[in-house]
Amino acid sequence: MSDLFDQAQNAVPDTAPRPLADRLRPQKLSDVIGQDQVLGPEAPLGVMLASGSLSSLVFWGPPGVGKTTIARLLADETDLHFVQISAIFTGVPELRKVFEEAKMRRGNGRGTLLFVDEIHRFNKAQQDGFLPHMEDGTILLVGATTENPSFELNAALLSRAQVLVLERLELADLEHLAQRAEQELGVALPLEGAAREALLEMADGDGRALLNLIEQVAAWTVDGKLDTEALSARLMKRAAKYDKSGDEHYNLISALHKSVRGSDPDAAVYWLARMLAGGEDPRYLARRITRMAVEDIGLADPQAQAQCLQAWETYERLGSPEGELALAQAVLYLALAPKSNAAYVAYKSAVRQAKDTGSAPPPKHILNAPTRLMKEIGYGADYAYDHDAEDGFSGQNYFPEGIERPSLYQPVERGFERELKKRLDYFSKLRSKRGADAS
Known part of the structure; x- marks a missing residue:
């Protein structure tokens, strides 16, 4: 059986085309699209490289914004040996081997840049294992995470590494990347202007995702150019990034709450729709919306809380997707209701007073x-x-x-x-x- 498998593997032609994302991987830091807030001359990495004082780093940002690529190019520009591991697949024995090899390399006069993808997957004790090797110069650590380092990385590691925030690519950045892809492929994408913009939006700020989409579009045989409707029919839009247990969850519910508090019904119903589209539990939203009613509207409109409870009950009876309209209606009502946190402030003050007066x-x-x-x-x-x-x-x-x-x-x-x-x-x-x- 193993012989047959080896023969099948050997039969795969060596001329198989490399993925477009790999072919367009930047060869130097100046080739990186976007992330000027990190790579610019006055930005942290630009200053570090100019002064020759590169320190351990943690890249925090969404997928597809260049965390791995920047780490590899940093190693090239500083003549450090590049080692890449993933916290998902690496255990203690593998880490020991990496550190031992780095010590040997250091003894021969060359440093090691250790890139740890998904570094937040290591537990606190495993993270502590990096500290002595960072302190004695055995490794220069560059970690990558999509999660908030303040919550996922221990304080000792954070005190020895600078956190740099990488941002999702803007539409202008994605257009620049699309033009590079067309040059590499030698063909223009068969898309009308609106369809091209729709393709960029489908990537949702993820450069790697855009290149994968472009590969699909470039492989199509079409007469003329496709409009947005034809593009949508041929290409399923990528699901929006939304982690129901991570930072995105808390960021979006914060955006919804503050839009309601700020009396902006359009923004409020938009963030509600974003969370529902991302798969958020409508019951969680019903609970949080009711909390908004008692915290930010209170007795300025006693009907606000009743509206939320009725919307909650309506959702329980109708389920999704019909019941989601009731939640939207409640959100719109809250956004337009008069605002008061007087009851909220009174309760917090009463709690403090109760603690101060003890058992009087x-x-x-x-x-x-x-x-x-x-x-x-x-x-x-x-x-x-x-x-x-x-x-x-x-x-x-x-x-x-x-x-x-x-x-x-x-x-x-x-x-x-x-x-x-x-x-x-x-x-x-x-x-x-x-x-x-x-x-």
């Missing part, structure tokens, strides 16, 4: 006295039944004795809270009057 008991006059002993020691004494008082308001103290009355709830002059502020001012004046009469 309620004043005795508002305590029930179901036994004779409790009555004898003052429970319920002099309690004023508010319904019997003028205006239905006694003005008694309900805070622990000896604690100065705080003002926790401060309604805003927006929405329904305007009415609540009138009521608050009304009761405050009555309380002052009752106090003056009592004295």
Whole structure:
């Protein structure tokens, strides 16, 4: 069986064309498209290379923006031996071998740039294993991650490496890359202007993905040029990048929340659609939308929370995709509702006050006295039944004795809270009057 397999392998022609992404791989740093914020003359890497003081690095960014390529070119420009490993496939024995070979190489007068792809996949203890070899100069570490290093890499490693953020490619960068691909292929893409732009958008900022799409399009036999509709019919659009447990999840829910808070219904419903299209659980969104209602709208529009709960219930009854419209409706309502965080601020202030006052008991006059002993020691004494008082308001103290009355709830002059502020001012004046009469 193994002989047959070897024969089959040998039968594969050596002239098989290399993938376009490999053929267009930059040969020097100046060939890299985009990432000027990292590679420019005044940017971190530009300054390091100019001064000859390259340090260990962590590249943080989405797939297809050049993390591996830049690391390899850094090794070329600094005459370091380039070693690439993946945290997914590398264990402790392999790491030991890499470090031993790097020490031997260093003894022969040459340094090693160790590129670790998906470095966040190593646990904290494994990350600690790099530290002594970084400190004694055995390796210059360049890690690559799509996850937030602040959460995924330990503090000791981060203190020895500079984090550089690589960004998704802009449309202008992708167009530049497409032109390079056409030069390499020797043919122009058979696309009209709008279809060409649609192709660039399908890449979603990922240069490698764009080159793979271009290879497919260039292989088609067509008469004339394809429009956007024809392109879409022939080429399935790539799924949007969305990690439901990673940074993208938190970034998008933050964008949705802040769009609602900022009273921008168009942006809010856009981010909702982005999350749903990425496969987010609609029930999670229903929960977070309801939280937005109580945090950022509160009593300025008491109907906001009811709208969210009704949308949540509607989704539970209809499911996807029909029920998602109810969530969109709730988001639009929240974005256009009057905003107030007064209840949110009042609650946080009350929590702090509760911690500060510890176990201070309620004043005795508002305590029930179901036994004779409790009555004898003052429970319920002099309690004023508010319904019997003028205006239905006694003005008694309900805070622990000896604690100065705080003002926790401060309604805003927006929405329904305007009415609540009138009521608050009304009761405050009555309380002052009752106090003056009592004295």
